[in-house]
Every structure is written in structure tokens, then in C-alpha cells.
Amino acid sequence: MSEPPHAESRSDAELVRANRGFYESLWAQAKLIAPERFNTWPLLHELADAAPRRLEVAPGLRPRLPLRGTCFVDLSHAALRRLHDSGAEAVHGMIGALPCADASFDLVCALDILEHVADDDGALAELARVAAPGASVLLSVPLHPAAWTAFDDFVGHCRRYEPAQIAVRLARHGFIIESSAVYGMQPKSSRLLELGQWYLTHRRERAMWWYNRVFMPLGLRFQKPLRWRDGLGDTDGVDELLLRCRYRPAATPSH
Known part of the structure; x- marks a missing residue:
């Protein structure tokens, strides 16, 4: 799989620091959005x-599964x-390194x-x-x-994934793709992206005000409906896929 050269050298610890540094401050100033408001809910x-x-x-x-019982x-x-404040576990x-027991879930979601x-x-x-045999796994x-x-x-x-390789990669771990949906959204305007990055870096409080009160509500309002299709489907021009997999663990050899 071809990957950006800079990504190949990043350790888990570096990725944790980078993501924690970005997302911790992002979530500290953002509002929780109920899963029912996303186009994934149907x-x-x-x-x-x-x-x-x-x-x-x-x-x-941005949870996509019900807050209660998940x-x-x-x-x-x-x-x-x-x-926690919303009543979730x-x-x-x-x-x-998930703090969960083996084979303990019937539905696993990692978007x-x-x-x-x-x-x-x-x-x-x-x-x-952590997935039970036969569990549904959403990626x-x-x-x-x-x-x-x-x-x-x-x-x-x-990284980004080559469509031709993702099914093989998942199958190695027992995840069989049953269906997919065209998912996700990336800014189309490089100019707008650069402006957003500058404000998030240098004027985060102001950027989050606009994000919470303007851009996120507009994004939710204009979400496109999602539809399952068999397997991977046509991936030409598709930026991101939501995958519904079935966990079928390999049979354990008898001794």
C-alpha cells in the first residue's frame, strides 16, 4: 500500500500525542451531538x-450508536x-488496547x-x-x-486505503464486508481549508464559536442520505466508505 512518506515514520506514541493535542482541545470547546442527528442513524x-x-x-x-446501552x-x-454527563457508559x-473482555460485543463501531x-x-x-463470532462491525x-x-x-x-486491498486486509482479521455506503466529507476548497486551519491554530476560540453555531448546524442540515450497497461497490471518486462487516473468526485448529 502506498502511503505518504511522513506517515510511515510516525510511531503510535507520536500519533497519540498529535491526535490528543488536536482532538482534546477540539472536544473541550465543542458540543455533543446526539446520534439521531447524523445521516448514519437510519x-x-x-x-x-x-x-x-x-x-x-x-x-x-459525535457518537453514532445510542448513548444508552452502548x-x-x-x-x-x-x-x-x-x-458521562449525557448518561452514557x-x-x-x-x-x-481496548479495556474490554474477549468476545464481549455483538456490534462494534469504529468510525x-x-x-x-x-x-x-x-x-x-x-x-x-472484543467482537463475538457473528458480530456486526462498522468501520x-x-x-x-x-x-x-x-x-x-x-x-x-x-494513510488512505487502496480499495482493491481493503477487503483482503479486513478478511485477514475475520471481517467480511457485507455492504458499504459512500460516507464522509472533505473540504473541496483548498482556500477555505487553509483559512479554517489558520483559525483553528491561531484563533481557536473564535473558530469553535463559528463551528458550533454555524458550520456544524449547516453540515447536519445538508447531510445527504446514506444507502447500503452490496460489497464495496463502485469506488471511483469516492473519498470515504462506511463498511458493514460480519466477524467470522478463523476456525481454531484442533489438537
Whole structure:
């Protein structure tokens, strides 16, 4: 898989520091948005209703599974406090070392996280460890390394995935892609992106005022409906995919 050269040298510790430095301050000034307000809700709420044991990893303040009855794991103490205040069960941890028992969840959700982790194979192995056989596993991945932009650098990505390789990569860990949906949104205007980055870096309080009161409400209002399609579907021009997988662990050899 081709990756940006700078991303290959980033250790897990460096990624944790970079993401904690960006997202901790981001969540400290942001508001929690209920999962029902996202365009993922029509696709996910029935899955959640059918799964009594649910885990969502690294939701920040944008959880996609129901607050009640879901275990949330996040690095951000600011996000954990807001989740607790909303009645959710939330514990401190990271995707590479989940504070959860083996085979303990029927639904596992990890959106917008694999691209941030240096050892994504280790992260997938952890998701496989905590998923019960037959569990539904929801992942999102950005596609096409050639589509790398300054936005990827700014938010702490260390890779984009080749569509032809993602199914094979997931299958190695027992995750079989059943369906996908075109997902995610990246700024189209480089000028607007540069302006947003400058304000978040140098005028964070002002930037967060606009984000919370203007840009996020507008983004929620104009979300496009999502629709499942079989397998990966057509990935030409697709920036990011939401993947619905089934966990089928490899049979343990008998002795």
C-alpha cells in the first residue's frame, strides 16, 4: 500500500500525542451531538436495536450508536466527561488496547479511526478480539492514497486505503464486508481549508464559536442520505466508505 512518506515514520506514541493535542482541545470547546442527528442513524439504529452488547471506539462528541446501552471508549477526557454527563457508559482507552473482555460485543463501531493509527493491523486485531463470532462491525476508511491532501495532514491521518486491498486486509482479521455506503466529507476548497486551519491554530476560540453555531448546524442540515450497497461497490471518486462487516473468526485448529 502506498502511503505518504511522513506517515510511515510516525510511531503510535507520536500519533497519540498529535491526535490528543488536536482532538482534546477540539472536544473541550465543542458540543455533543446526539446520534439521531447524523445521516448514519437510519442505517445503524436497527443494527443497534438488535445488538444488546454494543461498543463504539473513539466517538469523540459525535457518537453514532445510542448513548444508552452502548460502551464508548475514547482517549479524550473532555469527550468522556460530556458522554458521562449525557448518561452514557464511557471509559478511557485506545483502539490498540481496548479495556474490554474477549468476545464481549455483538456490534462494534469504529468510525474515522483506523486512518489515524500507525499499527492498523494491531487495531483490527483488537476489534476482532472484543467482537463475538457473528458480530456486526462498522468501520469507515478514507480511500485512494493519491487523493492525499493537506486536510489529511491537519487532522492526523497517516494513510488512505487502496480499495482493491481493503477487503483482503479486513478478511485477514475475520471481517467480511457485507455492504458499504459512500460516507464522509472533505473540504473541496483548498482556500477555505487553509483559512479554517489558520483559525483553528491561531484563533481557536473564535473558530469553535463559528463551528458550533454555524458550520456544524449547516453540515447536519445538508447531510445527504446514506444507502447500503452490496460489497464495496463502485469506488471511483469516492473519498470515504462506511463498511458493514460480519466477524467470522478463523476456525481454531484442533489438537
